[in-house]
Amino acid sequence: xxxxxxxxxxxxxxxxxxxxxxxxxxxxxxxxxxxxxxxxxxxxxxxxxxxxxxxxxxxxxxxxxxxxxxxxxxxxxxxxxxxxxxxxxxxxxxxxxxxxxxxxxxxxxxxxxxxxxxxxxxxxxxxxxxxxxxxxxxxxxxxxxxxxxxxxxxxxxxxxxxxxxxxxxxxxxxxxxxxxxxxxxxxxxxxxxxxxxxxxxxxxxxxxxxxxxxxxxxxxxxxxxxxxxxxxxxxxxxxxxxxxxxxxxxxxxxxxxxxxxxxxxxxxxxxxxxxxxxxxxxxxxxxx
Amino acid sequence: xxxxxxxxxxxxxxxxxxxxxxxxxxxxxxxxxxxxxxxxxxxxxxxxxxxxxxxxxxxxxxxxxxxxxxxxxxxxxxxxxxxxxxxxxxxxxxxxxxxxxxxxxxxxxxxxxxxxxxxxxxxxxxxxxxxxxxxxxxxxxxxxxxxxxxxxxxxxxxxxxxxxxxxxxxxxxxxxxxxxxxxxxxxxxxxxxxxxxxxxxxxxxxxxxxxxxxxxxxxxxxxxxxxxxxxxxxxxxxxxxxxxxxxxxxxxxxxxxx
Amino acid sequence: xxxxxxxxxxxxxxxxxxxxxxxxxxxxxxxxxxxxxxxxxxxxxxxxxxxxxxxxxxxxxxxxxxxxxxxxxxxxxxxxxxxxxxxxxxxxxxxxxxxxxxxxxxxxxxxxxxxxxxxxxxxxxxxxxxxxxxxxxxxxxxxxxxxxxxxxxxxxxxxxxxxxxxxxxxxxxxxxxxxxxxxxxxxxxxxxxxxxxxxxxxxxxxxxxxxxxxxxxxxxxxxxxxxxxxxxxxxxxxxxxxxxxxxxxxxxxxxxxxxxxxxxxxxxxxxxxxxxxxxxxxxxxxxxxxxxxxxxxxxxxxxxxxxxxxxx
Ligand SMILES: Nc1ncnc2c1ncn2[C@@H]1O[C@H](COP(=O)(O)OP(=O)(O)OP(=O)(O)O)[C@@H](O)[C@H]1O
Ligand SMILES: [Mg+2]
Numbered sequence: 001x002x003x004x005x006x007x008x009x010x011x012x013x014x015x016x017x018x019x020x021x022x023x024x025x026x027x028x029x030x031x032x033x034x035x036x037x038x039x040x041x042x043x044x045x046x047x048x049x050x051x052x053x054x055x056x057x058x059x060x061x062x063x064x065x066x067x068x069x070x071x072x073x074x075x076x077x078x079x080x081x082x083x084x085x086x087x088x089x090x091x092x093x094x095x096x097x098x099x100x101x102x103x104x105x106x107x108x109x110x111x112x113x114x115x116x117x118x119x120x121x122x123x124x125x126x127x128x129x130x131x132x133x134x135x136x137x138x139x140x141x142x143x144x145x146x147x148x149x150x151x152x153x154x155x156x157x158x159x160x161x162x163x164x165x166x167x168x169x170x171x172x173x174x175x176x177x178x179x180x181x182x183x184x185x186x187x188x189x190x191x192x193x194x195x196x197x198x199x200x201x202x203x204x205x206x207x208x209x210x211x212x213x214x215x216x217x218x219x220x221x222x223x224x225x226x227x228x229x230x231x232x233x234x235x236x237x238x239x240x241x242x243x244x245x246x247x248x249x250x251x252x253x254x255x256x257x258x259x260x261x262x263x264x265x266x267x268x269x270x271x272x273x274x275x276x277x278x279x280x281x282x283x284x285x286x287x288x
Numbered sequence: 289x290x291x292x293x294x295x296x297x298x299x300x301x302x303x304x305x306x307x308x309x310x311x312x313x314x315x316x317x318x319x320x321x322x323x324x325x326x327x328x329x330x331x332x333x334x335x336x337x338x339x340x341x342x343x344x345x346x347x348x349x350x351x352x353x354x355x356x357x358x359x360x361x362x363x364x365x366x367x368x369x370x371x372x373x374x375x376x377x378x379x380x381x382x383x384x385x386x387x388x389x390x391x392x393x394x395x396x397x398x399x400x401x402x403x404x405x406x407x408x409x410x411x412x413x414x415x416x417x418x419x420x421x422x423x424x425x426x427x428x429x430x431x432x433x434x435x436x437x438x439x440x441x442x443x444x445x446x447x448x449x450x451x452x453x454x455x456x457x458x459x460x461x462x463x464x465x466x467x468x469x470x471x472x473x474x475x476x477x478x479x480x481x482x483x484x485x486x487x488x489x490x491x492x493x494x495x496x497x498x499x500x501x502x503x504x505x506x507x508x509x510x511x512x513x514x515x516x517x518x519x520x521x522x523x524x525x526x527x528x529x530x531x532x533x534x535x536x537x538x539x540x541x542x543x544x545x546x
Numbered sequence: 547x548x549x550x551x552x553x554x555x556x557x558x559x560x561x562x563x564x565x566x567x568x569x570x571x572x573x574x575x576x577x578x579x580x581x582x583x584x585x586x587x588x589x590x591x592x593x594x595x596x597x598x599x600x601x602x603x604x605x606x607x608x609x610x611x612x613x614x615x616x617x618x619x620x621x622x623x624x625x626x627x628x629x630x631x632x633x634x635x636x637x638x639x640x641x642x643x644x645x646x647x648x649x650x651x652x653x654x655x656x657x658x659x660x661x662x663x664x665x666x667x668x669x670x671x672x673x674x675x676x677x678x679x680x681x682x683x684x685x686x687x688x689x690x691x692x693x694x695x696x697x698x699x700x701x702x703x704x705x706x707x708x709x710x711x712x713x714x715x716x717x718x719x720x721x722x723x724x725x726x727x728x729x730x731x732x733x734x735x736x737x738x739x740x741x742x743x744x745x746x747x748x749x750x751x752x753x754x755x756x757x758x759x760x761x762x763x764x765x766x767x768x769x770x771x772x773x774x775x776x777x778x779x780x781x782x783x784x785x786x787x788x789x790x791x792x793x794x795x796x797x798x799x800x801x802x803x804x805x806x807x808x809x810x811x812x813x814x815x816x817x818x819x820x821x822x823x824x825x826x827x828x829x830x831x832x833x834x835x836x837x838x839x840x841x842x843x844x845x846x847x848x849x850x851x852x853x854x855x856x857x858x
Contacts, residue, residue: 033652033655035652035655035659080835081831081835084835085834085835090651090652091592091596091598092834094598094652094655095598095787095791095830095834096831096834096835098600098784098787099784099788099827099828099830099831099834100827100831101784102781102784102785102788102823102826102827102830103824103827103828103831105781106781106823106824106826106827107824107827109823110820110821110823110824214779217663217780220656220659220660220663223656224656224660227653227656258671259671261663261667262664262667262668262671265660265661265663265664265667266660266664268656268657268660269645269657269660269661269664272648272649272653272656272657272660273645273648273649273657274648339739340738341735341738341739360738360743360745361735361738361739361744362738362741362742362743362744365738365739365740365741366741370739370740371739373735373736373739377733377735377736377739378732378733378736379728379729379732379733379736379737380732380733381728381732382725382728382729382732386725386728389722389725390725390726390728390729390737390740390742391740392722393722393725393726393729393740393741393742394740394741394742396722398721398722400718400721400723403717403718403720403721403722403723404713404714404717404718404721406717410721453740454739454740456740457740457741
């Protein structure tokens with residue numbers, strides 16, 4: 001039973017981890033928490049559907065299109081909304097990102113209708129049994145792709161110019177600017193990058209649950225995972241994602257499926273209260 | 289009535305940094321007591337500990353007989369401790385008058401219902417508060433600026449407004465964090481006069497942090513010198529001025545006027 | 547003087563509406579009233595106290611469902627049930643505000659959002675109590691054995707409540723409590739240092755926002771006479787924030803102004819109606835980008851920092 005929970009929990013956890021990474025990647029560099037990231041995730045999944053159903057693209061091409069457009073959308077948000085708002089109080093930022101999320105969601109509802117759309121699985125959704133565990137190829141594909149994307153992210157941050165500029169801004173924005181890195185440029189990249197991470201999560205997620213304009217609520221869980229991880233650590237976000245996925249699946253089994261989401265939101269509030277700096281974060285006090 | 293401030297063994301650490309290390313001092317009622325020391329010595333930290341903004345890792349703070357260690361800031365304020373901040377913490381969008389009115393918050397005793405129904409209790413309290421605010425603004429020379437937003441005042445005016453706001457709470461102990469920083473010599477002299485009057489006419493106990501020696505030496509009865517979080521010396525201005533350790537702490541040169 | 551005259555005209559107009567306007571319009575104006583009451587809560591918690599809350603729809607849901615079920619299951623008349631539920635919700639809001647002891651900023655935003663999500667999920671899953679995903683009929687308001695369901699009758703109940711709410715906002719802003727809210731919005735340490743109990747006031751702000759959320763939600767429920775959990779999600783909370791922001795957060799009339807725009811505009815859009823929510827989200831976004839500081843004084847003014855001159 002426990003092993004089965006782990007296996008199922010890891011699938012959800014992989015998706016949460018990606019969303020959490022999206023939050024943290026962005027926040028570490030820009031200090032912005034993007035409350036609309038969940039809705040961007042929905043948008044990306046819809047673009048795949050649009051590409052396939054309306055444009056007749058092959059699945060792979062539709063995914064590529066979605067990733068590209070998602071990155072572009074992220075950069076657009078940075079240019080069009082965040083740059084003009086630089087230096088505004090936190091409350092204004094929060095409301096702005098909420099508005100972006102609402103616009104995306106309502107735009108999808110108005111243009112695509114409120115009803116769910118089918119999204120193809122990456123691999124067969126037919127379960128098979130292995131050593132007493134029920135495994136689903138589609139779920140394994142989700143975990144596999146998520147892990148690959150995470151590895152690619154770390155490799156990029158480490159070994160590419162693009163990534164090293166981001167890390168430099170993470171460590172010390174002033175210093176980065178002094179050595180000639182364009183901080184606004186990096187911010188734009190971070191928006192693009194975080195949007196792509198959300199897009200991958202959305203595309204992986206959509207077939208497993210139903211794709212409707214309200215799928216973005218899942219963003220709250222990515223957020224919770226990021227908080228569990230301390231909100232400023234990339235490995236922390238991943239650990240938080242998997243942890244949340246597993247705990248939530250356990251709650252679904254041992255409490256009730258109806259209560260599964262409630263348990264995980266309640267857990268989130270409790271966690272925010274008891275561990276405001278996450279499992280991996282450190283405290284900071286304000287000086288006066 | 290004034291109370292003495294007693295600080296015993298007070299210490300706090302931030303991660304690995306010991307910002308204040310077992311500092312003890314005793315401030316006599318009705319006196320002006322200065323705390324000086326180089327940058328980062330722990331002066332502001334001491335004030336934050338006394339006013340409850342930080343919780344100490346070790347030690348005790350008492351007002352007269354009563355221990356106040358660990359009380360939240362507003363309860364300490366309610367016991368008659370008021371302060372100003374090194375980087376003023378005014379309510380920037382509120383007018384100077386409203387800033388002082390917030391300082392009177394504790395002395396206004398009416399509920400939301402009374403305010404909504406505009407009951408006589410509300411009217412009386414607000415009228416009285418308006419009068420007090422007027423007087424306090426006049427005291428610090430801001431009568432003309434009563435309706436100006438605090439954030440739009442000049443630096444010297446902001447410092448005076450913060451003083452008025454602190455006085456509005458009717459403190460027994462007033463703690464000032466670098467009130468003379470950035471003031472011109474004439475303004476600093478004026479400040480000395482105000483501080484003396486607060487002590488002599490209102491009987492306040494004052495704790496004064498400052499770097500401006502002209503102010504510190506001019507008004508304080510006793511001086512505590514901090515360095516790297518520790519108490520380096522304590523005594524009358526004359527004793528402190530002659531203390532070689534103090535002279536050494538200030539980069540080998542005698543502290544001079546700013 | 548001019549302001550008084552304007553107010554008088556407004557009051558006269560509102561009294562005249564039910565006599566001259568078609569009942570559809572009367573219904574809409576009453577909707578402006580009940581929406582403005584919900585939004586007034588946000589003026590307090592976001593506008594005055596500077597605390598972000600993405601849970602207003604949840605408080606509205608508690609007001610609407612609570613009132614409906616008190617009447618349906620307990621036979622409690624709305625005249626007693628609605629105020630009682632609003633007060634109870636305020637108590638819950640107070641407890642919720644105590645959370646701000648531990649968290650602030652985007653963590654608080656998230657906690658309020660999660661609370662909103664939980665309430666909505668409970669509405670869906672506690673079917674025995676809430677009617678589940680299908681929803682719940684609201685027993686009508688009754689007076690002397692007569693059901694008050696016509697728009698005019700509800701108008702006569704809702705509009706005085708809305709007027710009192712506007713007055714309350716004004717009175718609050720000019721009271722010690724309102725000043726304490728503003729103070730802690732601008733500097734929590736400054737407020738605490740002069741003896742304002744910061745935590746209590748944050749919790750009070752949440753309590754008041756919950757009260758008006760529940761009151762407005764309950765009244766709105768009487769108008770629609772049917773409750774659907776889908777109406778009380780996070781998006782509704784965001785919509786209420788949008789109304790508050792566009793109406794003006796520090797203006798006692800802000801909620802009414804915002805609600806007027808948000809209620810009347812869709813009526814004039816005809817076939818474009820389904821794009822309305824999108825339009826409003828974009829409107830909110832545009833509003834913020836064009837004047838981030840126009841969010842009525844939310845921006846702590848950039849102020850000169852004391853220069854540091856010191857002895858060597
Ligand atoms: N909240 C905090 N977190 C971490 N370190 C702190 C905090 N508050 C103070 N410190 C550290 O404690 C030390 C003492 O700081 P403090 O502000 O008390 O010095 P000060 O004597 O007031 O100096 P200055 O003359 O510059 O105002 C400094 O090293 C400071 O960085
Ligand atoms: Mg200092």
